[in-house]
Amino acid sequence: MGIPLSQALAVGSYVLRQHLRGRKRYPLVLMLEPLFRCNLACAGCGKIDYPDKILDQRLSVADCMQAIDECGAPVVVLAGGEPLLHRELSEIVGGALAKRKYITVCTNALLMQKKLEQYQPHPRFNWSVHLDGDEEMHDRSVCKTGVYDRAVSAIEAAKAKGFRVNINCTLFSDADPERVARFFDTVVTLGVDGITVSPGYAYERAPDQQHFLNRTRTKQLFRDIFSYRGRWSWPLYQSGLFLDFLAGNQTYHCTPWGNPTRTVFGWQRPCYLLGEGYAKTFKELMEDTAWDKYGTGNYEKCADCMVHSGYEATAVMDSVSRPWKLAKLAIAGIKTEGPMAPDIPLDRQRSAQYVFSKHVQQKLDEIAEAEARPQNVAAAE
Ligand code: SF4
Numbered sequence: 001m002g003i004p005l006s007q008a009l010a011v012g013s014y015v016l017r018q019h020l021r022g023r024k025r026y027p028l029v030l031m032l033e034p035l036f037r038c039n040l041a042c043a044g045c046g047k048i049d050y051p052d053k054i055l056d057q058r059l060s061v062a063d064c065m066q067a068i069d070e071c072g073a074p075v076v077v078l079a080g081g082e083p084l085l086h087r088e089l090s091e092i093v094g095g096a097l098a099k100r101k102y103i104t105v106c107t108n109a110l111l112m113q114k115k116l117e118q119y120q121p122h123p124r125f126n127w128s129v130h131l132d133g134d135e136e137m138h139d140r141s142v143c144k145t146g147v148y149d150r151a152v153s154a155i156e157a158a159k160a161k162g163f164r165v166n167i168n169c170t171l172f173s174d175a176d177p178e179r180v181a182r183f184f185d186t187v188v189t190l191g192v193d194g195i196t197v198s199p200g201y202a203y204e205r206a207p208d209q210q211h212f213l214n215r216t217r218t219k220q221l222f223r224d225i226f227s228y229r230g231r232w233s234w235p236l237y238q239s240g241l242f243l244d245f246l247a248g249n250q251t252y253h254c255t256p257w258g259n260p261t262r263t264v265f266g267w268q269r270p271c272y273l274l275g276e277g278y279a280k281t282f283k284e285l286m287e288d289t290a291w292d293k294y295g296t297g298n299y300e301k302c303a304d305c306m307v308h309s310g311y312e313a314t315a316v317m318d319s320v321s322r323p324w325k326l327a328k329l330a331i332a333g334i335k336t337e338g339p340m341a342p343d344i345p346l347d348r349q350r351s352a353q354y355v356f357s358k359h360v361q362q363k364l365d366e367i368a369e370a371e372a373r374p375q376n377v378a379a380a381e
Contacts, residue, residue, distance in 0.1 A: 002166065002194030002235030006123070007075075007102050014074045015320040025286060027073040028313045031261040031272045034059040034092065036081040040108050042142045044172060044211065046203020046273075048081060050360060053367050055081075057264040064092045067262040068099055070282035075102045077128075077259075084111040090118040097122055104128045106168060108147065112154035121162040128166045128196065129155055133175070134183045141172070152190065159191045166194035166237050172211035177224035184225075184234045194237030199246070201273045201307045205356065214304045215296075219248030219340055227336040238308060240329045242315035246306060248340035250315070254295035254302065258313020260285060265363055270294040272309035274301060276355055297344035300352040 011028065018026040037055040038048045048055070059067070068076055076096045083089050084107050096103045104126045112127065119125070132141035135148040158165045167187050171180065184195060199221075202212035213221065226247055236243060245252050256271035266278035267285035271294070279285035295310070296302045302310075319326045 002237035003239075004123070010102070011074055011316065012320055015317060019320070025257045025291070027071050027257060027260045028316060029075040029077055029259045029309075030068060030071045030073040031259050031309065032059070032064055032067055032076055032078050032092075033080050033261065033263040034064060034078065034083060034086045034089070036264065037085050038080060038082040038108070039085060039110055040082070040142050040144060040147070041207075043208035044141065044170065044200045044203070044206050046201075046205040049205040051364065054264065054360065054363055057363075057367070058086060059262070059264055061088050061091045061095060064262075065095050065099075067282070068096055068101060071260055071262070073101075073260070075104070077104045077106060079106040082108055082111070084115055090115075093119065093125065097124060100124070102126075104166070106130065108142065109151040109154040110147065113150075113157045116154075116158060116161060116163075119163070121164070123164070126164045126166050126194070127155075127158055128168045128194075130170075131167045131183075131187065132170050132172075133180060134186065137175075137179070137183070141170070155190055155192065164193045165191075166196060167192050168196040168198075170198055170200045171213070171221065172200050173213050173217060174211055175221060177221060178228065180225050181228035188233060188235070192235065194235050196237045196308065197246075198308050199306050201305055203273070204301070204352075204354070212304065215306060215343060218246065218304075218306050222246040223248060223336040226334050238312060239315045239319055240326055240334075241319050242308060242312045244329055244334050245311055245315055247334050247336060249335050250318075251341045251344065252311050252314040252318070253297075253344065254305065254310040255313040255317065256294055256310055257286060257289075257291065258316075259309040261309075265359065273305065273307060275359060276353065278359065293350065296349075297346060298349055300349050303346055303349060 035058050036048055036050055041048065078089065078092065083105055093103055093105065102124045106128045107130065109129045129151050131148065131151055132138045138148040139145045155165050187195060199213045199218040241250060244250050259272050260282065261268040261272045265275065266280055267282055268275050269277040269279060269285065269289045270291065279288060293299060294302055296305060
């Protein structure tokens with residue numbers, strides 16, 4: 001397993017404390033996106049299709065520290081956009097470490113080697129380098145040649161300096177299980193500490209709408225990947241029950257509040273993948289979101305989702321409430337043959353709503369209003 005024991009214990013004891021306090025909903029991982037701007041334009045990405053005025057927005061260090069305090073989750077993931085484009089990212093990482101959080105910076109690694117000297121290795125700090133497969137698979141996924149080689153060089157440089165380095169791999173419908181298994185074997189030889197793997201979410205704004213997986217294909221793909229012998233040596237940075245869910249052996253409902261997301265728009269409703277509205281504060285997000293309207297079976301846009309940002313929290317909470325399930329899995333391994341667990345019926349889900357343009361216009365109006373305020377006029381003179 002790729003999750004360090006200290007982190008697993010810290011998260012497990014946090015979950016237990018929440019249960020003992022009787023909290024019905026609580027966050028596990030804060031997804032902090034301090035900007036949307038990226039230096040790549042990947043085919044399966046639905047995060048960067050904004051006007052320049054929005055891509056130029058940044059969360060300040062103070063905004064990020066406030067979000068970490070408001071949320072209280074033990075783990076903070078800095079994503080984007082490309083977070084290394086944020087000039088103050090190292091300060092944000094340092095501030096989060098000072099608050100005793102476990103920090104991951106998700107990066108496409110194009111700037112990583114150049115910026116490594118701004119960071120120090122720390123047992124609670126991970127790089128998570130985006131790699132969607134071997135050289136051909138990854139460069140196709142990010143729509144640019146040479147990116148795989150630069151990412152591998154950055155991983156090697158970071159490992160040489162003593163950093164913890166994970167990779168995050170998103171799989172689409174054209175993934176070949178044997179090739180994915182061989183790729184995981186390769187990254188193990190690079191010395192990576194963890195592998196996060198997930199099916200791609202069908203972002204409505206992604207340029208390539210042809211290669212997203214549905215649930216049935218996702219489960220079979222993961223069964224086929226896990227049937228390769230190398231799985232025993234892959235340091236998968238996810239809970240065992242989440243991987244078992246990906247292989248079709250658990251019926252889980254989404255826990256969208258498990259990975260709350262703060263962006264330049266505010267606190268995103270309901271989850272990391274869907275921006276259906278924004279709250280000004282974390283409290284407002286937790287208290288005023290109609291959570292029952294989301295998740296597979298409730299909403300059309302959630303029908304095929306099996307992404308860790310929605311289901312990992314469900315698996316972690318299940319592991320803590322029913323530790324015997326985890327023990328059984330550790331002994332028997334992930335089942336890759338035989339009947340799958342029943343899936344959630346979709347016959348009562350509500351139809352998709354398309355609100356992207358409305359939120360973009362609201363944000364543009366907000367930016368224009370802020371720019372027109374007298375202090376900005378004075379500053380511009
Ligand atoms: S199933 Fe959950 S995580 Fe997935 S898109 Fe819906 S609300 Fe978000």
